[in-house]
Amino acid sequence: xxxxxxxxxxxxxxxxxxxxxxxxxxxxxxxxxxxxxxxxxxxxxxxxxxxxxxxxxxxxxxxxxxxxxxxxxxxxxxxxxxxxxxxxxxxxxxxxxxxxxxxxxxxxxxxxxxxxxxxxxxxxxxxxxxxxxxxxxxxxxxxxxxxxxxxxxxxxxxxxxxxxxxxxxxxxxxxxxxxxxxxxxxxxxxxxxxxxxxxxxxxxxxxxxxxxxxxxxxxxxxxxxxxxxxxxxxxxxxxxxxxxxxxxxxxxxxxxxxxxxxxxxxxxxxxxxxxxxxxxxxxxxxxxxxxxxxxxxxxxxxxxxxxxxxxxxxxxxxxxxxxxxxxxxxxxxxxxxxxxxxxxxxxxxxxxxxxxxxxxxxxxxxxxxxxxxxxxxxxxxxxxxxxxxxxxxxxxxxxxxxxxxxxxxxxxxxxxxxxxxxxxxxxxxxxxxxxxxxxxxxxxxxxxxxxxxxxxxxxxxxxxxxxxxxxxxxxxxxxxxxxxxxxxxxxxxxxxxxxxxxxxxxxxxxxxxxxxxxxxxxxxxxxxxxxxxxxxxxxxxxxxxxxxxxxxxxxxxxxxxxxxxxxxxxxxxxxxxxxxxxxxxxxxxxxxxxxxxxxxxxxxxxxxxxxxxxxxxxxxxxxxxxxxxxxxxxxxxxxxxxxxxxxxxxxxxxxxxxxxxxxxxxxxxxxxxxxxxxxxxxxxxxxxxxxxxxxxxxxxxxxxxxxxxxxxxxxxxxxxxxxxxxxxxxxxxxxxxxxxxxxxxxxxxxxxxxxxxxxxxxxxxxxxxxxxxxxxxxxxxxxxxxxxxxxxxxxxxxxxxxxxxxxxxxxxxxxxxxxxxxxxxxxxxxxxxxxxxxxxxxxxxxxxxxxxxxxxxxxxxxxxxxxxxxxxxxxxxxx
DNA sequence: GCATGTGACATTTTT
DNA sequence: TGTCACATGC
Numbered sequence: 073x074x075x076x077x078x079x080x081x082x083x084x085x086x087x088x089x090x091x092x093x094x095x096x097x098x099x100x101x102x103x104x105x106x107x108x109x110x111x112x113x114x115x116x117x118x119x120x121x122x123x124x125x126x127x128x129x130x131x132x133x134x135x136x137x138x139x140x141x142x143x144x145x146x147x148x149x150x151x152x153x154x155x156x157x158x159x160x161x162x163x164x165x166x167x168x169x170x171x172x173x174x175x176x177x178x179x180x181x182x183x184x185x186x187x188x189x190x191x192x193x194x195x196x197x198x199x200x201x202x203x204x205x206x207x208x209x210x211x212x213x214x215x216x217x218x219x220x221x222x223x224x225x226x227x228x229x230x231x232x233x234x235x236x237x238x239x240x241x242x243x244x245x246x247x248x249x250x251x252x253x254x255x256x257x258x259x260x261x262x263x264x265x266x267x268x269x270x271x272x273x274x275x276x277x278x279x280x281x282x283x284x285x286x287x288x289x290x291x292x293x294x295x296x297x298x299x300x301x302x303x304x305x306x307x308x309x310x311x312x313x314x315x316x317x318x319x320x321x322x323x324x325x326x327x328x329x330x331x332x333x334x335x336x337x338x339x340x341x342x343x344x345x346x347x348x349x350x351x352x353x354x355x356x357x358x359x360x361x362x363x364x365x366x367x368x369x370x371x372x373x374x375x376x377x378x379x380x381x382x383x384x385x386x387x388x389x390x391x392x393x394x395x396x397x398x399x400x401x402x403x404x405x406x407x408x409x410x411x412x413x414x415x416x417x418x419x420x421x422x423x424x425x426x427x428x429x430x431x432x433x434x435x436x437x438x439x440x441x442x443x444x445x446x447x448x449x450x451x452x453x454x455x456x457x458x459x460x461x462x463x464x465x466x467x468x469x470x471x472x473x474x475x476x477x478x479x480x481x482x483x484x485x486x487x488x489x490x491x492x493x494x495x496x497x498x499x500x501x502x503x504x505x506x507x508x509x510x511x512x513x514x515x516x517x518x519x520x521x522x523x524x525x526x527x528x529x530x531x532x533x534x535x536x537x538x539x540x541x542x543x544x545x546x547x548x549x550x551x552x553x554x555x556x557x558x559x560x561x562x563x564x565x566x567x568x569x570x571x572x573x574x575x576x577x578x579x580x581x582x583x584x585x586x587x588x589x590x591x592x593x594x595x596x597x598x599x600x601x602x603x604x605x606x607x608x609x610x611x612x613x614x615x616x617x618x619x620x621x622x623x624x625x626x627x628x629x630x631x632x633x634x635x636x637x638x639x640x641x642x643x644x645x646x647x648x649x650x651x652x653x654x655x656x657x658x659x660x661x662x663x664x665x666x667x668x669x670x671x672x673x674x675x676x677x678x679x680x681x682x683x684x685x686x687x688x689x690x691x692x693x694x695x696x697x698x699x700x701x702x703x704x705x706x707x708x709x710x711x712x713x714x715x716x717x718x719x720x721x722x723x724x725x726x727x728x729x730x731x732x733x734x735x736x737x738x739x740x741x742x743x744x745x746x747x748x749x750x751x752x753x754x755x756x757x758x759x760x761x762x763x764x765x766x767x768x769x770x771x772x773x774x775x776x777x778x779x780x781x782x783x784x785x786x787x788x789x790x791x792x793x794x795x796x797x798x799x800x801x802x803x804x805x806x807x808x809x810x811x812x813x814x815x816x817x818x819x820x821x822x823x824x825x826x827x828x829x830x831x832x833x834x835x836x837x838x839x840x841x842x843x844x845x846x847x848x849x850x851x852x853x854x855x856x857x858x859x860x861x862x863x864x865x866x867x868x869x870x871x872x873x874x875x876x877x878x879x880x881x882x883x884x885x886x887x888x889x890x891x892x893x894x895x896x897x898x899x900x901x902x903x904x905x906x907x908x909x910x911x912x913x914x915x916x917x918x919x920x921x922x923x924x925x926x927x928x929x930x931x932x933x934x935x936x937x938x939x940x941x942x943x944x945x946x947x948x949x950x951x
Numbered sequence: 952g953c954a955t956g957t958g959a960c961a962t963t964t965t966t
Numbered sequence: 967t968g969t970c971a972c973a974t975g976c
Binding site for chain 3: 952953954955956957958959960961
């Protein structure tokens with residue numbers, strides 16, 4: 073799997089990163105919790121583990137064993153007797169990371185993990201703290217955590233109530249703004265008025281305030297509140313803060329580069345050593361809405377933001393904070409004398425969530441925020457071969473705002489990173505498909521192959537291709553489990569049972585499945601509820617006693633109310649899992665999906681079962697609902713051998729032997745939109761994304777760019793990404809597109825295109841091309857003016873030759889047999905298909921259809937919804 | 952209240 | 967191009 077030059081260290085070093093060492097570390101650690109667990113560490117890792125006192129920043133480059141350091145550090149703290157498990161606060165961003173840490177700790181320590189109650193995500197721990205002190209945030213401890221969808225629906229109602237045109241001012245936008253404010257630690261009164269004014273002609277701030285009010289009435293909190301309300305409580309109740317400060321002897325933070333301001337503040341408050349007296353400083357001195365402060369990296373925007381902030385929001389917290397940030401002498405030293413043992417692990421070069429509020433600044437300024445901090449760099453990479461690492465390092469070196477690390481490996485050079493140009497995105501997909509088959513023939517597992525795209529719309533082409541090839545693939549990412557409609561519906565039923573005041577949940581399911589209770593009815597209920605200041609459910613109960621509704625709706629609504637009353641009664645005598653089954657059944661919800669003929673109905677029913685199954689892990693309905701929105705993960709389902717298809721973002725933290733990186737073109741990657749919106753900072757983040765992509769690869773990294781890409785239906789000509797020029801020539805090899813050669817042969821297209829392929833290879837790094845880029849960057853993407861450089865002129869002349877290079881026009885020019893499809897048929901065609909013409913079939917992705925043509929094991933199927941597709945017969949089943 | 956048509960719109964997404 | 971949200975018509 074991993075080849076390195078020092079065999080003796082290989083196992084000890086790299087195995088825990090990939091699989092449990094058979095009876096190794098875990099067993100030894102259990103036998104005697106001695107220093108054995110330290111033995112496999114390199115000197116830097118060891119230092120990161122053993123430096124227990126004071127603030128520590130571990131800059132852990134990609135593949136340098138960051139999780140290992142974190143878990144070993146915890147083991148070390150415990151084995152040294154410096155703290156009990158319940159005295160260690162250990163936060164991650166994702167449930168996956170938290171689980172991974174628990175798992176590894178379990179291996180090292182046996183059962184001690186059970187006693188690590190404070191290892192979890194920021195939000196789950198924040199939520200836990202908030203539930204403990206809910207009343208201080210005007211909530212009950214059983215408050216509901218709203219997801220984005222609920223959030224938006226709630227905001228929509230507020231907009232309507234305020235007569236704001238939600239076409240012009242979409243609720244989603246407001247949700248984004250509020251989220252952003254919360255990410256920055258700003259309560260409604262703290263939002264700079266300039267910013268609050270950008271929405272709906274100055275109503276933004278007021279809407280934020282009324283949104284918060286509504287949340288309290290609904291006994292609900294959104295994700296942002298889980299941290300922001302903690303911060304507020306900590307600030308307003310120093311005694312409570314002190315309690316936590318005393319409890320947590322050690323704090324560990326994973327992926328520190330991804331923390332936002334709120335998370336920073338939260339950590340910062342908790343990381344101060346408890347003072348014996350209520351500190352008069354706690355309020356003013358701690359914390360900083362850092363993003364409101366100028367980033368050193370983008371002067372223009374930052375300055376104005378800061379000016380605006382200071383001028384517009386003379387909130388004591390903000391002012392003292394910005395001063396503290398700017399002037400290290402102002403009280404900060406004093407304060408940090410009391411900073412306790414906090415260890416943050418992260419990699420500024422992998423900060424790719426700036427657009428979501430992550431502050432690279434947090435990591436860049438760590439030693440400023442925590443003076444006296446020890447900074448330890450992990451630079452030895454145990455993952456990638458030399459060429460890959462060199463390419464990634466060289467690329468990221470073009471960024472200016474970074475702390476700087478030099479990754480090194482003792483691995484061999486391996487294969488060079490390849491860069492391949494294709495005529496268009498279809499050819500790119502064909503070429504990659506072919507290379508994957510080749511890799512597969514060499515005996516590599518499909519599980520060790522990943523395609524990492526910048527934007528999810530790129531996936532489609534690959535999916536189509538893989539479906540025709542019969543190549544198993546899985547898409548990673550997409551909607552999370554609890555975000556799926558069927559799960560949210562089911563949860564809504566349970567929420568209404570658990571908390572009759574949950575109007576959002578009630579509204580969601582009152583007419584799902586359809587019961588003839590449409591907008592008019594719901595509107596009526598709303599009026600009633602508002603007039604009498606009661607929840608919707610109670611309004612419904614009252615309204616069915618009147619004759620305000622038509623008989624049909626009235627009966628229907630009466631049934632709903634009666635059902636919920638019954639279910640609530642049953643709750644006392646039935647287990648929560650059973651209750652869930654009863655509810656889904658009696659409500660007609662399950663039946664609704666059983667009747668549904670669309671392709672994903674079966675999957676939805678499966679998800680519902682999975683939901684009920686997952687409830688067993690919780691003691692009761694209440695406990696389940698409290699955690700569901702925070703800990704429910706999408707199912708990974710990595711058991712079968714398949715190629716992974718995902719965005720660069722979701723690839724962070726993963727690794728594969730073979731990594732394909734398509735779509736390295738200006739506009740797509742780096743994304744034009746990011747460039748437009750974030751300027752240079754955006755470009756650097758895109759570059760980090762490229763760095764993340766490359767460093768996912770262990771043995772092979774392959775980059776692609778196409779000259780023509782279809783974006784939203786129309787073909788447009790693109791130019792290769794500037795990042796290609798930033799790769800080091802010595803570690804990169806320019807290759808030809810395999811997909812292109814499939815047409816090989818004679819005649820106009822194939823030949824000229826092939827020539828052009830070579831032109832790509834040699835042209836994209838010429839001075840002319842460089843100049844073209846420089847012009848483009850300066851000139852801001854106008855139409856085809858002169859002086860653009862040879863490459864694009866060449867490219868656009870191609871596009872005029874073929875205004876629409878779609879599959880049809882190509883295949884009609886095709887001469888010889890097409891090897892890709894030929895091979896496919898030949899491979900498994902010995903068996904004739906078990907299907908016959910006009911058979912009714914079902915396909916996972918396309919749904920139901922009828923077979924219209926049979927060619928060996930290859931079927932042409934006219935799908936009811938998806939139209940005509942060619943599909944390998946093993947992918948469909950009889951309907 | 953529901954099915955069908957029409958227009959706007961299109962990154963990345965831990966919790 | 968394809969999806970999704972809304973509006974119109976039955």
